[in-house]
């Protein structure tokens with residue numbers, strides 16, 4: 386059963402007018418307000434109306450937004466760099482939203498907020514004070530491979546350049562007794578956090594290759610809790626991919642385990658395993674593509690952002706005590722704002738262009754190249770995760 390499997394039609398149709406609104410403010414065609422979205426019905430007749438609108442919208446947009454050259458001349462003849470174009474998954478809250486805000490405030494980036502809940506994302510952008518011309522919300526449900534493919538099609542049709550892709554979205558189910566599944570019948574945490582992003586990154590790689598931006602980057606958010614070379618990574622249950630028999634079996638709970646290592650379902654471990662996959666995937670991308678494409682592949686641990694929605698499924702007592710525990714005991718706490726600045730640095734700081742790096746920050750908030758655990762830097766495991774994942778998402 387799909388937990389977050391939304392039908393493409395509802396979300397995608399809702400997405401269309403505003404997806405283009407920020408892109409083409411001046412056209413007058415796309416200035417659809419939130420209240421207008423709510424009024425849209427989804428009967429078959431309104432659906433076909435919307436589909437008609439969609440064709441017109443894309444047609445107009447294609448004319449308006451052909452890929453611009455990276456350097457533009459102002460009317461006074463001064464040369465400026467065009468705005469960077471960055472996709473951030475899960476930008477409707479927490480780290481993703483804080484990063485979107487930080488980047489949009491520079492005026493140098495257009496942020497594509499790739500989110501499963503369109504209205505939540507729009508509201509979040511508004512309440513963060515992001516100005517319309519600096520962002521576009523597009524629908525993406527990483528718990529559905531069809532939705533990932535549809536997102537990629539929509540993005541390609543928009544003809545925007547892609548300079549940076551940030552794989553940030555995640556789910557964490559520490560209290561789940563039973564597994565839940567993506568639309569494709571894959572255990573939800575690994576399906577969303579790793580496989581959805583794996584397919585997305587693979588399908589968008591060509592767009593990044595084509596970018597003329599000075600620094601192209603693919604960033605996959607990792608975590609300390611997937612690294613068993615740290616105290617935090619040794620809090621049970623520990624991440625461990627084992628021989629990956631469960632992953633190879635498709636994590637479907639029918640003829641295979643729902644856990645990568647083939648063990649019994651454990652939501653907290655599934656999340657940590659998914660983060661190991663994220664960090665391994667970043668390095669495998671680096672080995673396969675960095676030299677030929679010049680794309681920077683990076684991962685990071687942004688600090689413990691103890692107040693985000695990631696812990697929404699945890700017990701209330703945990704949610705109450707976790708922030709002070711991290712603030713005063715481990716001292717690993719960072720605010721959402723600070724974490725957003727850190728990830729924004731990995732997106733755009735000219736000094737963070739080294740590829741294959743797992744970034745962390747010290748007590749003075751200075752970035753440094755961190756060491757991954759033995760498992761999270763295992764070359765053979767990275768290759769195997771890549772090869773199995775390719776099969777599971779239909780690329781091999």
Ligand code: NDP
Nearest residue numbers: 475477478479480526527528553554555689690693694695
């Ligand atoms: P949040 O829950 O605030 O953000 C997660 C985002 O992912 C939300 O926007 C959520 O959407 C989105 N999301 C979840 N499922 C899907 C899906 N199926 N399709 C599309 N989007 C989805 O948590 P954080 O900001 O804390 O987490 C962001 C990243 O930071 C994660 O990768 C996490 O692993 C990492 N991280 C977090 C740490 C922390 O201490 N919080 C520490 C280390 C790493 P919606 O708003 O609709 O729920």
Ligand code: PMR
Nearest residue numbers: 557559608609610611616617620656657688689690715717
């Ligand atoms: Mg941790 C320096 C010590 C440190 C740090 C930086 C973290 C970060 N944690 C640390 C220590 C401890 N934690 C210790 C000693 C304990 C036992 C009391 C502890 C417990 C704990 C729990 C139960 N910690 C947790 C949980 C969670 O449910 C969180 C989790 O694992 O989410 C996957 C979590 C976290 N601790 C962190 C960070 C960053 C998290 C959550 C975020 C993540 O990895 O995405």
